[in-house]
Amino acid sequence: MHSLAIYSIALFLTLGCGMGIDLPKHDSRFNPIISQFEKDMEFFGIRGSAENVIVSFGDLDETIDAFNLIPLTRSPEVKVDGACYTVGRSQSKMLDPISKLFTGDKFGKRVVIIDTIHEDAGLEFLESLLYHELGHCSLNYEHDDNVDSVMHEYGIHSLNVSRFVTLRNFFKKVSLDEPVTISPQINDETQLSTIYEVDYEAFGERSFYRFLYDPQSREYRSQTIYEQI
Secondary structure, eight states: OOOOOOOOOOHHHHHHSTTTTTOOOOOGGGHHHHHHHHHHHHHHTEEEEEETTEEEEEOSSSGGGGTTTTTTTOOOOOSSEEEEEEETSSSSSGHHHHHHHHHHGGGTOOOEEEGGTTTTHHHHHHHHHHHHHHHTTTOOOOOOOTTTTTTBBBSOSSSSSHHHHHHHHHHHOOOOSEEEOOOOSSSSSTSEEEEEEEEEEEEEEEEEEEEEEEEEEEEEEEEEEEOOO
């Protein structure tokens, strides 16, 4: 883990309540993705919330200086495309009381910065990137060695290639190679049964995914759409 922690005695006099910390402004365009992330957490039985995480586009080369020299931790490792910051925390909990004097009620605030070069990258890429960073910021996940995992150091380009299996691995830590064995309730043997569905809009695009069970062939199928709206 690479972390940055910079402290300044002078800041104690001016930032004792954390009022001088200039945190990034949350970009509401990410809200639909965050909302879907929370729906997915609920579907896969994970307790938690991502609604208080600040998400914004920004310049990743502007390191701690962008936050008025307030100590931040990059967790668990700085990525090229995005990063998760925790305001005031360092690797040593012994320093937390000092950090709280500097950061006030902003102590522990989670911030995700997505590099501005990806602002026009499209929903498919931004969704997978933000899920990766929320894995760090909301679920405290570390990187995974599996190149097909959401938490791989370099991430994956799309969630919807095999979204159900991919997110089952992400949230439940079930192997990506583990066969799906869900037996949905079948009301009509001639109709496909929906097990899991995603349909939302963000950044001018629609993300649609449906994971289905075919009772006649006893096989699982998926439907995926990313389209402009």
